[in-house]
Amino acid sequence: MKTLVLGLGNELYGDDGVGLHVVRFLRDEINSLAFRPSCYQNVFFEECALTGLALLDVIEGYDRLIIVDTIKRSHPKAGKVYHIDGKKLRHIPGPSPHYVSIPQTIDIGREAGLKMPESVEIIAVEAKNIYDLGEGLTEEMQKSIPEIIETIKKTLQKNPDEKGESMEKKEVLVLKDLLGSNKKIASEIREQLQSKGILTLNFLSSPGTGKTSLLEKIADKLSSNYKMAVIEGDIETERDAERIRAKGIPAWQITTGGACHLEAKMIGRLFPEIPPDLDFLFIENIGNLVCPASYDLGESIRCVLLSIPEGDDKPKKYPKAFTTSDCLIITKADLVPALPFRIEQAKKEALEMNPRLKTFVTSSTQDSGIDELMDYFISSLKKLRQKNA
Amino acid sequence: MHELSIVANLFDIMEEQVREQKAKKITGVKLQVGRLSGVVPEFLETAFHMYKKGTIASEARLEIENINLTYRCCSCGKTMIKDDYILICDACGSTDLEMLAGTELLLERMEMEV
Numbered sequence: 001m002k003t004l005v006l007g008l009g010n011e012l013y014g015d016d017g018v019g020l021h022v023v024r025f026l027r028d029e030i031n032s033l034a035f036r037p038s039c040y041q042n043v044f045f046e047e048c049a050l051t052g053l054a055l056l057d058v059i060e061g062y063d064r065l066i067i068v069d070t071i072k073r074s075h076p077k078a079g080k081v082y083h084i085d086g087k088k089l090r091h092i093p094g095p096s097p098h099y100v101s102i103p104q105t106i107d108i109g110r111e112a113g114l115k116m117p118e119s120v121e122i123i124a125v126e127a128k129n130i131y132d133l134g135e136g137l138t139e140e141m142q143k144s145i146p147e148i149i150e151t152i153k154k155t156l157q158k159n160p161d162e163k164g165e166s167m168e169k170k171e172v173l174v175l176k177d178l179l180g181s182n183k184k185i186a187s188e189i190r191e192q193l194q195s196k197g198i199l200t201l202n203f204l205s206s207p208g209t210g211k212t213s214l215l216e217k218i219a220d221k222l223s224s225n226y227k228m229a230v231i232e233g234d235i236e237t238e239r240d241a242e243r244i245r246a247k248g249i250p251a252w253q254i255t256t257g258g259a260c261h262l263e264a265k266m267i268g269r270l271f272p273e274i275p276p277d278l279d280f281l282f283i284e285n286i287g288n289l290v291c292p293a294s295y296d297l298g299e300s301i302r303c304v305l306l307s308i309p310e311g312d313d314k315p316k317k318y319p320k321a322f323t324t325s326d327c328l329i330i331t332k333a334d335l336v337p338a339l340p341f342r343i344e345q346a347k348k349e350a351l352e353m354n355p356r357l358k359t360f361v362t363s364s365t366q367d368s369g370i371d372e373l374m375d376y377f378i379s380s381l382k383k384l385r386q387k388n389a
Numbered sequence: 390m391h392e393l394s395i396v397a398n399l400f401d402i403m404e405e406q407v408r409e410q411k412a413k414k415i416t417g418v419k420l421q422v423g424r425l426s427g428v429v430p431e432f433l434e435t436a437f438h439m440y441k442k443g444t445i446a447s448e449a450r451l452e453i454e455n456i457n458l459t460y461r462c463c464s465c466g467k468t469m470i471k472d473d474y475i476l477i478c479d480a481c482g483s484t485d486l487e488m489l490a491g492t493e494l495l496l497e498r499m500e501m502e503v
Contacts, residue, residue: 034454035417035419035452035497035498035500036452037417037500038416038417038450038500041450168502168503169416169500169501169502169503170410170412170500170501170502170503171417171498171499171500171501172406172410172498172500173497173498174402174406174496174497174498174499175495175496175497175498176402176495176496177494177495178395178398178399178402178494178495178496179395179398179494180398180402181398181401182398259391259394260391261391263394290427291391293427294391294426294427294428294494295391316474319425319474320425320427323425323474352474352475352476352477353474353475353476354476355476355484355485
């Protein structure tokens with residue numbers, strides 16, 4: 001329902017301008033609300049000094065019209081407010097041929113094929129001096145402004161068809177994190193794994209960065225001295241888990257069937273199967289540099305991988321992945337001679353966004369940079385165990 | 390594109406509130422979405438209006454307030470908006486910045502008929 005609150009009057013005639021004044025005030029107040037209650041949705045405010053048929057242009061296209069205007073009675077009390085249902089207005093012609101009343105204006109509009117408001121209400125304010133020239137409202141009138149505004153608000157809150165039986169509206173401040181349930185599960189997972197002395201790492205990257213190849217290489221480096229396991233996330237197939245199992249490492253495959261990221265509850269479901277004496281638990285997330293960044297899986301260290309063929313401009317393009325990670329692993333460094341990737345530029349861009357990022361440059365096929373990465377993982381594991389001890 | 394799964398979480402929280410308040414209808418929902426929240430407000434909106442069909446929120450309108458990425462410099466104390474993600478203080482050049490806002494993904498308030 002499209003509603004027009006129309007302030008009528010002339011500010012040059014003193015109190016006759018009160019309709020304009022309150023409508024202006026109310027518009028500013030409602031526009032400054034952080035959250036517009038539904039009774040103020042689709043409500044428009046206009047002030048005008050026109051009368052009669054000239055109003056047709058102003059009121060056309062609305063479903064509901066609320067007019068705020070002054071009235072004069074024989075013994076007026078300035079500022080007294082009335083709410084008048086438009087249906088009760090008489091269709092009497094005006095005192096002169098120049099004058100057309102509101103009901104007449106609406107009838108004429110309808111005859112002319114214009115969309116005229118179905119519901120008309122008038123907030124009428126008694127005034128004393130509406131024919132004396134002079135700007136500004138009298139003191140008496142100023143005092144009644146809050147009451148006039150309150151009457152307009154109450155009128156807006158009431159649906160004209162509901163005859164006053166409107167339901168009570170309640171606004172509740174909630175302030176709840178939409179990812180709160182995931183964060184809660186993730187922090188439980190982190191707490192449990194850390195208390196067992198297991199260092200959990202979440203590998204994040206676009207598809208084809210070489211996450212599984214790096215994990216195979218890590219298995220070669222670590223498995224003789226450390227116990228590790230891998231959780232593989234993919235949309236379909238067991239292929240990655242099979243590659244890891246071929247190295248003699250326990251691996252679980254989570255297939256999401258289409259979902260673009262892993263969630264903490266998926267890790268939670270595997271929890272009973274995770275051996276408690278592990279040193280490292282690696283989680284290979286779904287190949288996607290966007291969505292997985294929003295989901296904490298309970299990891300101790302988040303690693304973002306960036307491969308040489310992807311280009312050195314990626315950090316700024318995927319800010320969430322790079323700002324939430326602890327460690328940047330540049331992969332496929334053996335391709336640098338063939339491609340225009342500037343390693344220093346990529347590192348610089350990533351570090352500008354996240355100064356605490358640890359950076360590594362690796363090649364799984366040439367076995368370069370992996371030892372430095374292992375030193376970082378092993379020292380992080382030691383730190384975790386020291387904290388536990 | 391995980392906005393639909395986030396909207397599913399949103400409806401879980403909304404249901405809780407409806408039970409708590411014994412509401413009959415949800416008429417309005419306001420979210421705070423940070424620039425670094427990882428979601429696209431437009432997609433969130435589409436997902437919301439798709440998901441609400443046939444629920445007591447079917448007539449609810451959605452308002453989204455976008456929250457700027459705001460940092461405070463730990464060296465000089467200046468507060469600044471960093472839309473370029475370059476975490477260097479505008480005033481003193483320090484890189485020791487603390488994030489104040491920008492990762493929000495919150496259901497701020499709801500309007501219900503009770």
